[in-house]
Amino acid sequence: MRGSLKIFTWFGIPVYVHWSFGLIFLYILWKANQQSFSTNDTLWMTGLYMALFGCVLLHEYGHALTARRYGIRTRDIVLLPIGGMARLERMPEKPIQELVVAIAGPMVNLVIAILLALCIGFLAQPDQLEALRLSIQAEAAGEIAEETGIEITKLLQYGIMLVLGNLVLVIFNMIPAFPMDGGRVFRALLSMRIGRPRATKIAAWVGQGIAGLLAIWGIMEENYSLALLGLFVIYAARNENIQVQTDDMLSKFTARDVVRPQFTRLRGNDWMKDAIELLYHGLERNFLVFDMSEKLLGVLEESEIIIAMRKSDTSTSVQQYTQQVESVAASESLRYVYYLLSQRGHSLVAVTEDDALLGVIDEVGLQYFMARWGR
Numbered sequence: 313m314r315g316s317l318k319i320f321t322w323f324g325i326p327v328y329v330h331w332s333f334g335l336i337f338l339y340i341l342w343k344a345n346q347q348s349f350s351t352n353d354t355l356w357m358t359g360l361y362m363a364l365f366g367c368v369l370l371h372e373y374g375h376a377l378t379a380r381r382y383g384i385r386t387r388d389i390v391l392l393p394i395g396g397m398a399r400l401e402r403m404p405e406k407p408i409q410e411l412v413v414a415i416a417g418p419m420v421n422l423v424i425a426i427l428l429a430l431c432i433g434f435l436a437q438p439d440q441l442e443a444l445r446l447s448i449q450a451e452a453a454g455e456i457a458e459e460t461g462i463e464i465t466k467l468l469q470y471g472i473m474l475v476l477g478n479l480v481l482v483i484f485n486m487i488p489a490f491p492m493d494g495g496r497v498f499r500a501l502l503s504m505r506i507g508r509p510r511a512t513k514i515a516a517w518v519g520q521g522i523a524g525l526l527a528i529w530g531i532m533e534e535n536y537s538l539a540l541l542g543l544f545v546i547y548a549a550r551n552e553n554i555q556v557q558t559d560d561m562l563s564k565f566t567a568r569d570v571v572r573p574q575f576t577r578l579r580g581n582d583w584m585k586d587a588i589e590l591l592y593h594g595l596e597r598n599f600l601v602f603d604m605s606e607k608l609l610g611v612l613e614e615s616e617i618i619i620a621m622r623k624s625d626t627s628t629s630v631q632q633y634t635q636q637v638e639s640v641a642a643s644e645s646l647r648y649v650y651y652l653l654s655q656r657g658h659s660l661v662a663v664t665e666d667d668a669l670l671g672v673i674d675e676v677g678l679q680y681f682m683a684r685w686g687r
Contacts, residue, residue: 315330315331315332316328316329316330316331316390317329317331322373323373323376323377325373325376325386325388325389325398326388326389327369327388327389327390327391328388328389328390328391329390329391330390330391330392330393332392332393333391333392333393335393336361336365336393337358339393340354340357340358340361341354343357344357356466356470359470360470360473360474360477363470363474364474364477364478364481365391365396367420367421367424367474367477367478367481368391368395368396368481369389369391369396370420370421370424371396371417371418371420371421371481371485372389372396372397372398372417373389373398373420374416374417374419374420375398375400375413375414375416375417376389376398376400377416378412378413378416379398379400379404379413382404382409382413384400384401384402384403384404384413385400385401386398386399386400386401387399387400387401393537394537394540394541394544395541398417400413401655402651402655403496405508407500407501407503407504407508408500408504410496410499410500410503411496411497411500411501413496414493414494414496414497414500415493415497417485417493418481418482418485418486418493421478421479421481421482421485422478422479422482424474424478425474425475425478425479425482428471428474428475428478429475431471432468432471432472432475487522488515488518488519488522489518489519489522489523489526489545489549490512490515490516490518490519490545490549490552491519491545491548491549491552492519492545495515495518495519495549496515498515498518499511499512499515502514502515508556508560509556509557509560512552512553512556512557513553513557515549516549516550516552516553519545519546519549520545520546520549520550522545523541523542523543523545523546523549524542524546525542526538526539526541526542526545527539527541527542527543527546528542529542530542558650558682559647559650561682561685562645562646562647562649562650562682563645563646563647565645565646566642566643566644566645566646567640567641567642567643567644567645567646567649567661567663567673568642568643568663568665568670569646569681570646570649570673570677570678570681571642571663571670571671571672571673572671572672572673572674572677573670573671574671575596575599575600575671575672576590576594576596576599577599577600577601577602578590578599578600578601578602578612578630579601579602579603579604579630580601580602580603580604580609580629580630580631580634581604581629581630581631582629582630583626583627583628583629583630584617584620584625584626584627584628584629584630584632584633585626585627586630587599587612587617587620587630587633588617588620588621588626591614591617596674597613597614597659597674597676598611598612598613598614598659598660598674599611599612599660600612600637600660600662600672601630601631601634608637608639608662608669609631609634610634610635610636610637611634611635611636611637611659611660611662612630612633612634612635613635613659613660614659615659616633616634616635617633619633620633637658637660637661637662638652638656638658638661638662639661639662639663639664640652640661640662640663640664641663641664641665642663642664642665642670643665644663646678646681649661649673649678650678653673653674653675653678654675659674659675660672660673660674661673661674
C-alpha cells in the first residue's frame with residue numbers, strides 16, 4: 313500500500329505501518345492535554361494503545377495463517393489508525409472456508425482476553441479484584457482506591473483495559489457489516505443457500521446500510537474515527553461486490569474467448585533500440601521474445617523498455633531484459649487470467665493449446681472484453 317513503511321516480516325508475511333498511523337500519537341497527546349495527564353500517565357496511555365494495536369496485529373495474523381491452510385497467500389498486513397488489514401490474494405470460495413477464515417481473527421482476540429483475565433485472576437488479590445470491578449463501573453480507579461484504601465496498580469488497570477479492549481474488538485468485528493468479519497460470516501452463511509454472487513450482493517447492501525448508520529452516529533457523537541470507519545466499510549463493500557460479480561462473469565469464459573492471435577514477436581538477439589522503436593510507434597506495450605528456433609524465451613515488459621531508455625542502453629540484446637512469462641491453456645478460466653494480470657502483476661499471458669502458442673492476452677485486451685460485457 314502506498315505511503316506505508318515496512319517494519320518487519322513474520323511467518324513470511326510483511327507488516328507495514330501506514331503514514332496515517334502517526335495520527336494515533338497526535339490523538340494521544342491531544343487527549344492527554346485535555347485531561348491534564350502527567351508525563352507518566354501519557355506514557356501508560358501510549359503503551360496501552362500500542363498493546364491494543366499489537367492485539368489487532370495478532371487478529372490479522374489469525375486471518376492470514378488460517379487462509380494459508382487453504383492455500384491462500386497474504387500479500388501483507390497494513391496497520392491503520394482505524395485498525396489492521398490483512399490483504400489476502402483472494403478469499404476462499406467455499407463458504408465454510410470463508411467462515412473459518414473470517415472468524416479466526418475475532419477468536420484470536422477472544423483467546424487473548426481469556427488468557428489475560430486468567431492471569432489477572434491468578435496474580436491479583438481478591439480485594440484488588442473487587443476494587444477493579446468497582447473502578448470499572450465508576451470509571452475512576454483513583455477515587456475507588458482512595459475510598460477503600462486498596463491500591464490498584466497501573467499494571468492491573470493496564471491488564472483489565474486490555475481484556476476489555478479485546479472483547480470490544482470481538483464484538484465490533486462481528487457486526488454484520490460486510491466486508492468486516494461479521495459481514496463475511498453473514499456472506500458465507502448466505503452462500504451456502506443462494507450462491508456466492510447473490511450472497512455478496514445482499515451482504516454488501518446490508519453492510520453498507522449498517523456502515524452508513526455507524527458513520528452518521530459517529531458524526532453526531534463527534535466520534536470521527538467511527539465515522540471514517542463507516543465510510544471505509546461502505547467503500548470496501550461496494551468494491552468487493554463489484555469484484556465478486558466480475559469474477560462470476562469471467563468464470564463463464566475461457567482464455568480462448570479473449571486470446572489475441574496477432575502480436576509482435578521479438579528475437580532474443582534483437583537490440584533494445586528495436587523494442588524502444590516499437591514502444592514509441594506501436595500500440596503494443598509488452599512483447600513476447602523468442603530464440604532463433606522459435607522457442608519462447610519470455611516477455612519484454614514496458615517497464616523494462618523504459619529502464620533501458622533511461623539508461624540509454626540501446627545496443628544491449630533484448631534477452632538481457634526479458635522476464636519469465638506466464639502461460640495458460642486455452643481452456644483455462646478467464647477468471648484465472650484476470651487474477652494473473654490484476655493480482656499477480658503479470659503484464660502479458662501467453663495462451664497455448666496442445667503445446668502450440670495461440671496468442672496472448674494483456675490487460676488492455678481483457679479490459680476491453682469486460683467493458684463489452686458490461687463490467
